[in-house]
Amino acid sequence: MSERVEFEPKMVAFVCNWCTYLGADLAGTTRLEYPPNVRIIRLPCTGRIDFNLIIKAFEIGADSVLVSGCHPGDCHYTSGNYHARRRWILFRELLQTLGFDLERIHFTWISAAEGHKWQQVVKEITEKTRKLGPYTDLYQISGNSASPFPLPIRGGGSNTVPLPTWGGEGVGALRETCRRLLAEEKVKVVIGYGKRGPVFVTRPEDVEQLVWNSQCLTNLTVYLKRKEIRALGRPAIVVKGCDERALVVLEKESQIDRKEMRVIGVVCETMGQAKCATCDVHIPRFADEVIGEVDKHPALTGERWKSLEALLALPPAGRMAYWAREFERCVRCYACRQACPMCYCERCLVEKNRPTVIEPSPTAKGNFAWHILRAFHLAGRCVGCDECTRACPAGIDLRLLNLCLAKAAEEHFAYRAGMDPKAEPLIGTYSLQDKENFIR
Amino acid sequence: MSGTISRQALRELVSEWIGQGKRVAGPRQVKPGCVLYAPLESSAQLALEGFIRPANSVKEFVFPKHEELYGYRITGNGIELTEVEQPAGEQVLMAARPCDAASLPILDHVFNWDYKDELYNRRRQLTTVVTLACAAHDDACFCTSVGLGPAAERGSDAMLLELGGGEYEVRCLTDKGKALFDSRLPASERVASIPSGPEKRFDAEAVQSFVKEHFDSPFWPLQTLACLGCGACAYTCPTCHCFDIVDEGNIERGVRARNWDSCQFTMFTLHASGHNPRPNQPARQRQRIDHKFHVYPEKFGEILCTGCGNCARNCPVGMGVLRVLAEIDHAQHLPARPDESR
Numbered sequence: 001m002s003e004r005v006e007f008e009p010k011m012v013a014f015v016c017n018w019c020t021y022l023g024a025d026l027a028g029t030t031r032l033e034y035p036p037n038v039r040i041i042r043l044p045c046t047g048r049i050d051f052n053l054i055i056k057a058f059e060i061g062a063d064s065v066l067v068s069g070c071h072p073g074d075c076h077y078t079s080g081n082y083h084a085r086r087r088w089i090l091f092r093e094l095l096q097t098l099g100f101d102l103e104r105i106h107f108t109w110i111s112a113a114e115g116h117k118w119q120q121v122v123k124e125i126t127e128k129t130r131k132l133g134p135y136t137d138l139y140q141i142s143g144n145s146a147s148p149f150p151l152p153i154r155g156g157g158s159n160t161v162p163l164p165t166w167g168g169e170g171v172g173a174l175r176e177t178c179r180r181l182l183a184e185e186k187v188k189v190v191i192g193y194g195k196r197g198p199v200f201v202t203r204p205e206d207v208e209q210l211v212w213n214s215q216c217l218t219n220l221t222v223y224l225k226r227k228e229i230r231a232l233g234r235p236a237i238v239v240k241g242c243d244e245r246a247l248v249v250l251e252k253e254s255q256i257d258r259k260e261m262r263v264i265g266v267v268c269e270t271m272g273q274a275k276c277a278t279c280d281v282h283i284p285r286f287a288d289e290v291i292g293e294v295d296k297h298p299a300l301t302g303e304r305w306k307s308l309e310a311l312l313a314l315p316p317a318g319r320m321a322y323w324a325r326e327f328e329r330c331v332r333c334y335a336c337r338q339a340c341p342m343c344y345c346e347r348c349l350v351e352k353n354r355p356t357v358i359e360p361s362p363t364a365k366g367n368f369a370w371h372i373l374r375a376f377h378l379a380g381r382c383v384g385c386d387e388c389t390r391a392c393p394a395g396i397d398l399r400l401l402n403l404c405l406a407k408a409a410e411e412h413f414a415y416r417a418g419m420d421p422k423a424e425p426l427i428g429t430y431s432l433q434d435k436e437n438f439i440r
Numbered sequence: 441m442s443g444t445i446s447r448q449a450l451r452e453l454v455s456e457w458i459g460q461g462k463r464v465a466g467p468r469q470v471k472p473g474c475v476l477y478a479p480l481e482s483s484a485q486l487a488l489e490g491f492i493r494p495a496n497s498v499k500e501f502v503f504p505k506h507e508e509l510y511g512y513r514i515t516g517n518g519i520e521l522t523e524v525e526q527p528a529g530e531q532v533l534m535a536a537r538p539c540d541a542a543s544l545p546i547l548d549h550v551f552n553w554d555y556k557d558e559l560y561n562r563r564r565q566l567t568t569v570v571t572l573a574c575a576a577h578d579d580a581c582f583c584t585s586v587g588l589g590p591a592a593e594r595g596s597d598a599m600l601l602e603l604g605g606g607e608y609e610v611r612c613l614t615d616k617g618k619a620l621f622d623s624r625l626p627a628s629e630r631v632a633s634i635p636s637g638p639e640k641r642f643d644a645e646a647v648q649s650f651v652k653e654h655f656d657s658p659f660w661p662l663q664t665l666a667c668l669g670c671g672a673c674a675y676t677c678p679t680c681h682c683f684d685i686v687d688e689g690n691i692e693r694g695v696r697a698r699n700w701d702s703c704q705f706t707m708f709t710l711h712a713s714g715h716n717p718r719p720n721q722p723a724r725q726r727q728r729i730d731h732k733f734h735v736y737p738e739k740f741g742e743i744l745c746t747g748c749g750n751c752a753r754n755c756p757v758g759m760g761v762l763r764v765l766a767e768i769d770h771a772q773h774l775p776a777r778p779d780e781s782r
Contacts (some may be wrong), residue, residue, distance in 0.1 A: 060690075176577055191719065197758030198666040218757055227721055228665060328476075331496075331505050331700060333671035339756045351707050361699050362505045391756035393672045394497055395474030 008130035011038045011064045012239040014049050016080075019111045026115035035126040038066070043205040045069065047080025050370070051091050051376055055103065058138055059365055062198035064129040066105040066121070071109040072432070081109070086413075087435050088292055090379045090427075093408035094372065096399060097311065099320030104135060107439040114216035115353050121440075126237040137317045139364040141324045160202070173291045174238070175207040177259075177264060180315065182235050188233025191220050198223065210238075219385040221246040221341040224256050236262035240271075241281030241297075245383035245418025246341040248286070253381075255344060258286075267292030270324055273384045274399065278304035287423065304402070308403045327367040329394035332360065336374060336388035336398055342381045344349060349373060380409050380426025383418040412436075443625030447488065447606040454483035457532055464765030465501050466534035467494045475500070476597070479535070488535060490564075492578045495754060497678035498533050498540040499547065502563045505700045507616060507674075509559070511683075513693045523693070528561045532620065532755060535572040539583050541746035546568065547741040550681055564749060568616045571596035576637060581638040581750030582762050588746055590637040591626035602633035608632075635707050642769035644733065644743055650768045651734045663764050664725035666757045671702030673751035673760060674728070679744045682708075729764055 015021045021042045027034060043049055057065045067088070067368040075081045086105055094100055110117050162353040178190045182204040187324040194209045200223075201209055204377030221243055223229045239247065244265060252258045267286025280300040284290055312321060314318055334350075337343045350358040350370055358373055359366035374388075375398070382402045389399040407416045412435070415426050445453070448718045456768060457464050458480065458630055467487040470477040475491045477498050511522040533540075538628035544564065551564075574581075574590035578716040583589055593599055598617030600608040612618040615702040636689075674680040688694050704725070718724050736744035745761065752760025 094487075196763060200665050222668065223666075226721075228661065228722065271524065329476065331671075331675040333675040333702065334705070335668075335670035335672040335756055338668040338670035347706075353686075356686075356688070358686070360686060361688060361697055361704075366506075387756065391668075391670065391678050393754040394476065395471055395495070 007130065007134055009037050009063040009126055009132075010061060011066060011129060012045075012062040013038050013040045013066040013068060013122075013126060014057075014168070015042055015066075015110075015181060016046050016049075016069035016076075017042055017044050017145055018072060018076035019106075020068040020118070022123045023110040023114045023118045026112065027118045028115075030115050032115055032119040034122040037129075038122050038125045045075065045077050045080035046084035047075075047077065047082075049084065051087065052373065054091075054095075055369060055372060055409065058100075058135060059369075060103075061071050063132070063135045064106065065298065066106045066108065066125060068108045068110050074111060079378075079430060082434065083428075085436060086430050086434050087379075087427065088410050088439075089412050089434065090405060091376060092438065094376055094379070094401065096316075097308070097317045097319065097404035098323050098368070099137075099314075099318065099371065101132070101135065101137065101316050102438075103132060109439060113219060114242055127265075132401050137320055139320065139324050139368055140317070141321050141328070163257060166306055169432070171210060171212040174212055174264070174266065175210050177289055177291060177293075177385035178210060178236065179207040181262055185237040186234075189229070190264075191223050191229065191238045192238040192264075193203075193218070193220075200229065200230060211315060212266060216240070216266075217271055217387075219243045219246060219339075219341050219387045221250065221388070222339060224250065224261070225344040234262075236264055239284055239287065240266055240268040241277065241284050242268075242338065242383065242385050243341075244284045244286060245281065246373055246385060248418040248421050249342060249381055249383060249425075250344075252421065252423075260410055261287070263287040265290040269294060272309070273386060273390070275384055281317060305403065308395075308400055308407060311400055323368070323371075325362060326396045327364065328398060330362055330367045330371070331394060332362045332367070332370065333393060334337045335391035335393060336396075339387040339391035340378070341385070341387075342378055342383075343374075349377075371401065374398075375405060378402065379405045380413075380415060381417050382406060441469070442612070442620070442628065442631070443610050444603065444630050445600075445608050445610050445621075446627035447608070447625075450600075450608065451483040451486065453621075454480065454486055454710045455532060457609060457620075458483065462531065463529060463531040464534055465531065466496070466536070467491070471719050473618045473673070474697060477536070477608075480723060481591040484563065488572070491576075492576060493539070493574070493748060493750075495750065496570075496676050497543065497545060497748065497750060498536050499678050500532060501533055502544065502567060503547065503551075503560055503681060503683075506694045507559060508697045508699060510694045512687075512689070525669065526568060527559060529564075530568070533567060533569045535600070536569055536593070536596075537748065538571050538573060538590065538596070538599075539588060539746040540573045540678050541569045542576070542588050542592055542746045543748075544595040546679050546740075546742060546744060546746070547681055549742075550736075553740075564714070568620050569595060570598045570617070570620065571599045573601045574637070575602050576635075577638045578749070578753075580752040580760065580762060581747065582641045583635045583747035584639070584763075585641045586644055586745050586747040587681075590635045601634075603630055603632050611718050617706060642765045643772075646772045647729075647733045647768050648764055650772055651726075651730050655730075659768075660722075660726045661722040663767055664722045664759075667704070667725050667759055668757055669704050669706065669721050669724065670756065671700075671704050672701035672754045672756065674704060675700055676750040676754045677724075678746055678748055678750070679732070711722060725764070729761060729768075732761065735767075 054065050069081045107394050108121050181187045192210045198218050199209045221238055251258050265287025267283050270283050280297050282297055358369045386399050409426055464480045466480055467475050468485045469475050469487050475487050475494045476496045478493045480486055484640050504576055508524045547572045551560040599611045603609050624722040682701045683698040685698050687696050710716045732744040
């Protein structure tokens with residue numbers, strides 16, 4: 001007898017208290033038989049089901065996962081399932097990019113009266129999982145997976161861009177503007193770029209420290225939330241078109257008050273980064289003052305998904321192997337988080353240790369959990385400044401995870417973070433019209 | 441003992457070591473534009489030129505980023521402890537930079553001070569370090585300022601120096617080094633010239649006295665405003681060695697493990713009461729410099745820095761110890777007004 005025949009799939013079902021749990025209960029009381037392979041975990045509402053739970057279920061040995069709640073319109077809490085639907089649409093895309101086997105992740109709406117549907121669903125998923133076999137690909141670097149990106153075996157190329165050689169051309173107007181703002185006491189500090197990185201200029205005579213060149217990469221909006229910087233007083237901040245998108249999101253999330261700062265936009269055609277090739281915001285759109293000139297914004301092209309598409313062309317196990325190999329290098333220095341203007345929580349979830357939510361260990365498990373958390377908490381919020389990727393000392397292409405969620409937000413909800421100050425945030429809101437094709 | 445070896449023969453030797461079951465780690469291009477010290481699966485993966493130094497350090501081969509200390513099982517009667525597997529098997533750190541090799545004897549102090557760290561010592565014992573002298577340096581390098589140099593022999597078991605024409609002079613410095621190259625080296629009279637190192641950037645003693653005397657100076661907040669509070673500097677530093685102990689498991693069993701930690705994190709000094717003795721980033725940056733150039737030297741007689749410059753290269757906002765140290769050096773030469781030094 002082969003092992004395959006002995007395999008009994010393990011399935012975890014996260015269900016809501018009001019509909020699906022009662023549906024399952026009904027199946028029991030009406031003596032409907034269904035496979036005992038399912039372990040039910042009852043939660044108040046699908047809107048309350050944390051995405052980490054799916055990951056955790058797989059980590060502890062589940063072969064498939066079911067998430068089930070009330071039909072749209074039936075939620076006990078009015079809208080929990082609408083929020084859940086929107087979140088699952090995005091989260092599924094992230095899991096797909098990471099190489100999770102979507103054949104093993106199921107979503108259904110089952111009401112309290114649908115004991116038969118519950119029976120049917122559990123039967124079908126169990127059979128399907130039985131056919132798929134045990135889930136062994138999780139976090140595995142399998143031998144047969146070629147990387148979508150060419151990896152030269154040994155290097156002719158230089159290690160890193162040599163240390164920035166900072167120059168300073170064409171900064172006259174920038175310095176003059178900042179000098180004026182400081183001299184007229186419109187602001188107390190200018191957050192700008194200096195020769196060796198960000199500088200905080202507080203005196204008009206110090207504006208000579210400001211430069212503008214191809215090394216002005218940092219998204220300075222990250223400093224707006226820092227206590228030490230806030231203590232300096234009312235700021236003026238130098239932004240590029242891409243950085244400015246962060247201001248829009250921060251304001252929408254009530255993190256900053258635009259009236260309490262001056263925004264100095266600098267026209268930027270390229271900084272030579274990956275993001276620049278497909279950038280369509282060369283001119284800051286909402287800045288109080290704009291320095292520099294350029295004809296117009298280039299058109300938005302589909303080219304921006306190109307690197308993501310190369311990854312998605314791999315089979316799921318190949319994608320997972322790619323990420324497992326990348327995350328193997330992660331040391332959990334959290335440079336990705338600290339460099340991100342959107343990561344402003346005073347205490348990150350990964351720092352909660354009573355109990356631990358995300359394992360802080362740089363193991364395959366801990367690193368996958370961390371990067372899933374980081375990416376998904378930025379869903380619909382990431383403005384694509386790529387600072388996380390630039391900050392990573394291990395060269396992990398975090399950009400791809402952000403891109404996959406940005407693409408999902410655009411395709412499913414026609415939403416681009418930080419583009420429209422009037423648009424409601426993607427997560428935290430919902431629409432009755434949200435469309436998906438995977439919930440049965 | 442000294443000899444000459446060609447690049448080809450060197451690669452063959454690496455293959456041989458791998459074939460013998462040794463774990464060989466060395467600079468490896470993990471992706472375009474990114475060379476890291478990593479275990480080598482074949483000698484072809486060894487990157488020997490075209491970069492200044494890997495973006496990480498060799499410390500993770502003696503002090504891994506995650507290490508299980510022991511396992512536990514919760515039984516009906518109490519807790520049962522289980523041993524973890526001891527590190528076994530020799531490893532060779534190939535083509536390490538002198539600034540990496542020098543970090544190992546510095547780390548030995550702290551892992552053998554009040555407590556002898558068995559796991560560290562065991563790994564250290566199993567490790568042979570073959571250093572490749574630096575032929576080039578960049579703006580971030582400052583080994584000469586901390587008493588080392590592009591061909592410093594400290595911590596190396598053998599050293600390779602470029603002779604040109606794809607050949608290296610091999611200097612076997614210890615028995616371990618000799619054993620590794622064994623009879624594979626035809627004796628040679630050829631002696632490589634010592635490459636020039638970076639210019640001296642600061643006076644280490646002056647820095648020590650400055651940090652000792654300027655604990656509460658406004659110098660720190662001024663110099664460290666840009667710091668984002670990530671651990672990129674500490675985690676790529678060959679000498680930073682702080683770790684955190686965690687228990688990971690479920691209600692039945694688990695492991696106690698240690699993970700790297702960094703003094704740049706808010707959580708590093710956060711008390712259970714909510715009080716944090718290092719409440720802001722300037723205090724945490726000061727701690728990093730203070731520990732490296734004042735506390736450690738006072739305790740162990742040497743600086744906790746080898747001048748590799750990884751902190752500067754890896755800092756997302758262009759900081760790193762060199763920038764702060766150069767400012768300290770600058771401030772030292774000013775008449776007692778460190779708050780004005782920018």
